[in-house]
Amino acid sequence: MRVTPQGLYCIPGDFFIDPARPVPMAVITHGHSDHARPDHGRVLASAETLAVMRIRMGADRAGRQQQVVAMGEVVTHNGVQIRLVPAGHVLGSCQVVLDWQGSRIVISGDYKRRRDPTCALFEPVPCDVFVTEATFGLPVFRHPDAGAEIGRLLESLRLFPERTHLVGAYALGKAQRVIALLREAGWDRPIYLHGALLALCELYESLGVKLGPLAPVPVPAKRGGGGLLAGEVVLAPPSAEATAWVRRLAEPVICAASGWMRVRQRAKAKGVELPLIISDHADWDELLDTVAEVQAPEVWVTHGRDDALVHALALRGIRGRALHLLGRGDEEEDQAPAEVVAEATA
Amino acid sequence: MSLPAFASLLERLAFTPGRLAKLALLRHWFETQPDPDRGIGLAALTGELVFRAAKPGMVRELVAARTDPVLFGLSYDYVGDLAETVALIWPARHGVNTPPPGLAEVVAAMGSTPKAALPDLLAGWLDALDANGRLALIKLVTGGLRVGVSARLAKTALAEWAGEDVAEVEEVWHGLTPPYLDLFAWLTEQGPRPSSEDRPVFRPLMLAHPLEEPDFPSIGPETHRAEWKWDGIRVQLSATPGGRALWSRGAEEISGGFPEIVAAMDFHAVLDGELLVMRDGEVAPFADLQQRLNRKVVTLKMQATHPVGVRLYDILFDGAEDLRALPFDARRARLEAWFARTQPARMDLSELIPFASMAELEAVRAGAREAAIEGLMLKRADSEYAAGRQKGKWWKWKRAPLGVDAVLMYAQRGHGKRSSFYSDFTFGLWRPDGQGGQELVPVGKAYSGYTDQELLWIDRWIRNNTTARFGPVREVEKTLVIEVIFDAAQRSGRHKSGVALRFPRIARLRTDKPAEEADQLATLEAMIVGEEAAD
Numbered sequence: 001m002r003v004t005p006q007g008l009y010c011i012p013g014d015f016f017i018d019p020a021r022p023v024p025m026a027v028i029t030h031g032h033s034d035h036a037r038p039d040h041g042r043v044l045a046s047a048e049t050l051a052v053m054r055i056r057m058g059a060d061r062a063g064r065q066q067q068v069v070a071m072g073e074v075v076t077h078n079g080v081q082i083r084l085v086p087a088g089h090v091l092g093s094c095q096v097v098l099d100w101q102g103s104r105i106v107i108s109g110d111y112k113r114r115r116d117p118t119c120a121l122f123e124p125v126p127c128d129v130f131v132t133e134a135t136f137g138l139p140v141f142r143h144p145d146a147g148a149e150i151g152r153l154l155e156s157l158r159l160f161p162e163r164t165h166l167v168g169a170y171a172l173g174k175a176q177r178v179i180a181l182l183r184e185a186g187w188d189r190p191i192y193l194h195g196a197l198l199a200l201c202e203l204y205e206s207l208g209v210k211l212g213p214l215a216p217v218p219v220p221a222k223r224g225g226g227g228l229l230a231g232e233v234v235l236a237p238p239s240a241e242a243t244a245w246v247r248r249l250a251e252p253v254i255c256a257a258s259g260w261m262r263v264r265q266r267a268k269a270k271g272v273e274l275p276l277i278i279s280d281h282a283d284w285d286e287l288l289d290t291v292a293e294v295q296a297p298e299v300w301v302t303h304g305r306d307d308a309l310v311h312a313l314a315l316r317g318i319r320g321r322a323l324h325l326l327g328r329g330d331e332e333e334d335q336a337p338a339e340v341v342a343e344a345t346a
Numbered sequence: 347m348s349l350p351a352f353a354s355l356l357e358r359l360a361f362t363p364g365r366l367a368k369l370a371l372l373r374h375w376f377e378t379q380p381d382p383d384r385g386i387g388l389a390a391l392t393g394e395l396v397f398r399a400a401k402p403g404m405v406r407e408l409v410a411a412r413t414d415p416v417l418f419g420l421s422y423d424y425v426g427d428l429a430e431t432v433a434l435i436w437p438a439r440h441g442v443n444t445p446p447p448g449l450a451e452v453v454a455a456m457g458s459t460p461k462a463a464l465p466d467l468l469a470g471w472l473d474a475l476d477a478n479g480r481l482a483l484i485k486l487v488t489g490g491l492r493v494g495v496s497a498r499l500a501k502t503a504l505a506e507w508a509g510e511d512v513a514e515v516e517e518v519w520h521g522l523t524p525p526y527l528d529l530f531a532w533l534t535e536q537g538p539r540p541s542s543e544d545r546p547v548f549r550p551l552m553l554a555h556p557l558e559e560p561d562f563p564s565i566g567p568e569t570h571r572a573e574w575k576w577d578g579i580r581v582q583l584s585a586t587p588g589g590r591a592l593w594s595r596g597a598e599e600i601s602g603g604f605p606e607i608v609a610a611m612d613f614h615a616v617l618d619g620e621l622l623v624m625r626d627g628e629v630a631p632f633a634d635l636q637q638r639l640n641r642k643v644v645t646l647k648m649q650a651t652h653p654v655g656v657r658l659y660d661i662l663f664d665g666a667e668d669l670r671a672l673p674f675d676a677r678r679a680r681l682e683a684w685f686a687r688t689q690p691a692r693m694d695l696s697e698l699i700p701f702a703s704m705a706e707l708e709a710v711r712a713g714a715r716e717a718a719i720e721g722l723m724l725k726r727a728d729s730e731y732a733a734g735r736q737k738g739k740w741w742k743w744k745r746a747p748l749g750v751d752a753v754l755m756y757a758q759r760g761h762g763k764r765s766s767f768y769s770d771f772t773f774g775l776w777r778p779d780g781q782g783g784q785e786l787v788p789v790g791k792a793y794s795g796y797t798d799q800e801l802l803w804i805d806r807w808i809r810n811n812t813t814a815r816f817g818p819v820r821e822v823e824k825t826l827v828i829e830v831i832f833d834a835a836q837r838s839g840r841h842k843s844g845v846a847l848r849f850p851r852i853a854r855l856r857t858d859k860p861a862e863e864a865d866q867l868a869t870l871e872a873m874i875v876g877e878e879a880a881d
Contacts, residue, residue: 138417138420138421138424139413139417139421139434139435139437140421140424140425140431140434140435141434142434142438142477144476144477152354156358159370159371159374160367160370224802241765241766242759242765242766243766244766244805245766246765246766247766253367254765262434262477263424263425263430263434264360264361264427264430265425265426265427267361268361269817269818271759271761271765271818272361273361273362273363273367274358274361275361305420305424307420308416308417308420308421311414311416311417311420312414312417315414
């Protein structure tokens with residue numbers, strides 16, 4: 001394996017994992033835009049990830065040759081055995097397990113260990129080298145139970161029935177997880193969606209993830225009109241609350257579902273009134289527990305707080321290495337300003 | 347279970363910008379919490395609970411013994427707040443199954459535990475709580491909740507919750523101590539109205555309406571009395587056989603910050619007046635008084651360099667005698683008699699300004715040049731002293747504001763209802779850049795004065811003319827001229843321009859005016875009172 005400007009490169013296999021630029025052959029862990037880029041030659045990924053890619057970038061740009069790899073199926077390429085294993089991050093997200101000449105490397109992509117009603121649970125695979133993220137690689141990040149966070153949202157709905165609750169959530173994964181958690185908690189009213197979330201929610205439904213009644217946020221009867229959807233839950237991409245789109249809602253309580261909401265200053269800087277700590281990334285304990293479970297003597301950290309994680313691994317006698325992958329960040333922070341999206345779809 | 351509940355309340359209050367939403371959260375707290383927890387929470391929010399023994403250093407030592415120093419350092423660096431870092435990083439102890447402490451339990455134990463045993467006690471509680479609970483506990487015991495709940499807001503919530511008049515709550519409030527069992531008993535109709543006899547209590551203030559042109563004909567020398575409106579802070583002095591207290595306009599007790607005033611209250615009376623920095627009888631600008639505000643204690647040096655006094659304008663109680671039902675003229679006579687008899691140190695009387703007509707008053711108002719004068723107060727001669735803003739009884743008539751045409755430089759999104767609007771504006775004026783050209787220097791920030799229509803227009807203009815972004819702030823093209831008005835301009839070492847504005851707000855958008863024709867900084871500097879203008 002080698003780190004190149006395009007991303008992680010498997011030398012004997014001659015392919016990339018989640019490359020940042022177009023390459024002849026790529027294995028893609030999941031559909032977030034900092035992992036799945038357009039215009040590769042041959043793309044190996046789960047069926048769900050390929051479906052997401054086709055929706056986000058168009059069928060013609062999701063890879064000239066799109067090859068579905070089923071979970072557990074082994075594809076051998078140039079002597080390297082490629083296998084996909086669930087990563088628990090979003091629907092279709094996988095770890096890439098590579099076996100070559102008796103040694104094994106696992107590239108986990110992004111992952112979490114918590115139960116998520118919208119995707120399969122992470123499966124630890126023992127290996128020689130484990131490649132991990134460290135988005136929340138600081139011991140201050142210990143995500144609380146997501147169900148309890150949804151409970152706080154429901155309590156706020158009871159306390160402020162005259163206001164809309166606007167939940168900022170990333171369009172792929174987080175939005176659907178929040179919806180599914182709301183359904184589990186008994187919220188059976190229609191959930192209203194910003195235009196930027198509609199297509200992916202439909203895709204989840206078509207792939208068998210039940211989300212209950214969903215509806216687009218209506219357009220106000222007259223231009224500049226407001227006061228819509230009092231007492232309802234509306235989901236929108238993060239920072240949609242900063243756009244003119246939001247003015248149609250009834251005095252919205254601005255909520256945000258993100259692991260970053262753990263730190264008050266982050267939540268305050270975003271003007272969030274009800275922070276919901278719901279993350280699709282491993283928290284500090286999950287990172288350390290996972291490294292222990294896969295028993296790898298060597299751990300590579302792709303992005304995030306590699307300094308803290310590498311230090312903590314050293315305390316446990318594990319060799320850690322920071323890869324500083326280019327173009328990899330948290331997908332929730334890294335996106336284009338939502339108002340462009342919002343104003344285009346409004 | 348109550349500390350986690352209190353932690354939830356704190357968390358929501360900390361993130362809630364709107365007053366109405368804060369009131370709803372507080373009402374919910376009073377409604378759902380049992381005694382004594384609801385009263386203890388109330389006391390904590392209003393700053394009535396103070397523990398001296400637990401210091402941030404103690405918390406820091408506790409966490410240092412439980413975490414790796416490098417990881418703690420990285421975390422503290424990231425989070426930026428010690429209490430929050432500790433709350434988040436505190437390692438869970440497996441096998442702990444003690445329930446989280448109750449609010450009352452914490453308060454009782456903090457008062458009775460010897461200092462040497464405190465660290466263990468605190469650590470045991472931290473083990474039993476989740477991150478939010480730990481943060482609430484640390485902030486509670488080390489002081490520093492800072493959730494934006496004033497005493498006034500808490501009392502308003504109490505009154506709304508109980509369907510009682512907030513003035514009634516104020517009247518009984520200051521004789522009470524946490525956890526306010528007698529207060530809650532009264533508000534839930536389980537007990538009598540608590541007596542506030544003999545203790546210094548805050549009496550709700552009478553407030554004034556701004557005077558507008560249509561009201562002019564109703565003002566006359568037969569029916570009204572005029573006084574200067576001084577630019578200090580409104581205070582109530584309350585001295586009874588049971589004690590002395592100095593209250594702010596918002597019913598916060600500020601005795602600690604002004605010990606020399608409290609020392610001078612060697613009488614039994616309740617008085618209404620303006621707190622001012624005064625040097626040899628001359629009132630200093632508000633900026634001087636600002637140095638003394640928001641301090642729990644004040645150094646002797648500060649007392650010497652920024653001496654304060656009170657200009658008295660009303661008397662509510664003379665001894666135990668309630669004068670509030672008397673008309674203004676009668677109260678004024680009582681005030682003058684009381685003052686002549688008592689001759690209190692550090693106090694003087696607000697002078698009555700004689701006038702024969704409204705026209706004369708307008709001239710007096712226009713002629714006032716002193717920085718510490720905000721304008722005039724007009725009070726009906728027959729008005730009793732009634733709580734709150736009584737239409738047509740007291741008027742405030744501010745001096746005509748000063749104004750400049752400034753250039754919009756930066757804009758920031760507002761909070762709450764305004765979170766989708768760029769509603770806070772930083773504006774600047776021109777000055778020579780030392781190289782033969784002109785540069786803009788920021789002189790102030792304004793977030794009011796515009797109509798809803800104007801806000802919509804500016805918001806769109808800002809989005810279309812952004813040149814750079816810094817978090818929630820946008821820098822814009824330096825082409826939009828706005829007319830900014832303000833009550834006074836003062837020297838300031840803390841501002842890049844050297845000038846600070848009092849109450850700046852937006853009067854008008856000057857889309858007709860090219861930016862290069864906006865005002866010079868020198869124009870503003872000439873408006874600073876207390877310095878001779880160049881002409």
